[in-house]
Amino acid sequence: MTISFHDLSKMTRTARDQLLKRSEADLADFEEKARPIVFAVKNEGDEAVARFARQFDKAPVEANTLAATEADFARAEKTLDPKVKDALEYMAVNIRRFHEDQKPEEMWFHEIRPGVFAGDRTNAIHSVACYIPRGKGSFPSSVLMQSIPAKVAGVKEICIITPPGPDGSLDDATLVAARMAGVSKVFKAGGAQGIAAVAYGTQTIPKCAKVVGPGSPWVGAAKRLCSHLLDVGTPAGPSELIVLADDTADGRLAALDLIIESEHGPDSSAFLVTWSRKVAEDALQAIPEFWKQMGEQRVAYSSTVLGGPMGGIVLARDEEEAIAFCNDYAPEHLGVHSDEPFQYLGRLENAGEILLGRHTPPTLGNFTIGVNHVLPTSGWAKTGSPLTVHDFMKRTSVAYVTGKAYPEQAKHAEVIARYEGFDGHANAVSETRARLLRTNR
Secondary structure (H helix, E strand, O other), X not given: XXXXXXXXXXXXXXXXXXXXXXXXXXXXXXXXXXXHHHHHHHHHOHHHHHHHHHHHOOOOOOHHHOEOOHHHHHHHHHHOOHHHHXXXXXXXXXXXXHHHHHOOOOEEEEEEEOOEEEEEEEEEXXXXXXXXXXXXXXXXXXXXXXXXXXXXXXXXXXXXXXXXXXXXXXXXXXXXXXXXXOOOEEEEOOHHHHXXXXXXXXXXXXXXXXXXXXXXXXXXXXXHHOOOOOEOOOOOOOOEEEEEEXXXXXXXXXXXXXXXXXXXXXXXXXXXXXXXXXXXXXXXXXXXXXHOOOOHHHHHHHHHHHOOOOEEEXXXXXXXXXHHXXXXXXXXXXXXXXXXXXXXXXXXXXXXXXXXXXXXXXXXXXXXXXXXXXXXXOOHHHOOOOOOHHHHEEXXXXXXXXXXXXXXXXXXXXXXXXXXXXXXXXXXXXXXXXXXXXXXX
16 A cells, blocks of 8 residues: 655645645535435424434434433443443543633623723533534544533533434443533434534424534534524534654654544545655655554555545655644644654644644544544634633623713714714713713712
8 A cells, every 4th residue: 555755845836735635525515415404303303303313324213212311321331341431531530620721710800991891701601512423433532522611611501412323322432421521411313413403403302502523524514504593613524633753753653643543534634744754764664564453444544545645744845844834734633743842832833733742642632631632624723723611601791981981981982983974872972971971960
């Protein structure tokens, strides 16, 4: 299996720009196909959600079996491997600690000028749905990454929507993770029908103010169709990784990390970016050896990515060109392999997360450190951020002006209001108000 090698010194600007492209599917076709699904859920509720579970997930789901029961939770607790449970508990503690530190103060209030006070009050969104995909496996880690920040933020109503398995059941680890996060509402509702269910609400599934979490193109299309009904958050597409390695790096370790995100699926992106030919060559030799230690399906995904136009080795002329490429790409995950990784941190501007040093592989970021693994993709890291406690909160501006400070405020505000042509604005701070205020003393 050939691994792609991209030499920036020999590439035209157009060819370099091609490397920055992602595998985003055009959602137009999916939107047309998802539209009748969304419409059916809007009008039929639970019956439509169950019907589409039978049709698309091939799962024996009925309208009255959409919700997880206490028996489901009890079975999951009993049957889940204790080692998996212990690992999830370890994750949960770290995720909770990290997001508790993120939580802003409930309110700040400062005196902007004498007698003029302004600030922000922050409180939680009322209701949130967490979408947990299941197409290429089960992802209890995503349950914790989404639900715990919502809990820390103070969201009162949290539910989880996820596709059912072929036997119509919910994944055991997903249920255990939900219970750990303090979430008791879990529903068998994947794909476009799941998004529509939380957008409109059904007899069983509550209408929510926001939905978070990555999903298939069907999920992305349904989010677009329902974006006038609920907040659909920052888009999260196929996995992406850049491993930036300088000449002190071990190419074999860089290769080991490069494979991490490439095994997610054939639509992932993964590049090793270096200006050291030795690091590049060592990585090229190591990758096939690491593939021998993996299962057939994951090797198929990884080799497709690393052997295609959206993965492989990128050899830069020098440090500046390598860093510029990373910033232009704005990857979801950015790992830095160096004896002194912090020397590059100040120049790395665009990334969903930056993982510093050879002891911080993306695996730890994805699972155990506590940072959130729901990250902006497809270049959104240039303006977007990881999922945080802030995504489950909203700010309200609060202001108060004393009677003594009012006249100066009013004088300047009236000038601007008159200039912009707002008579009502101007009148409200004119002599008319001053006269009325005097009569109210």
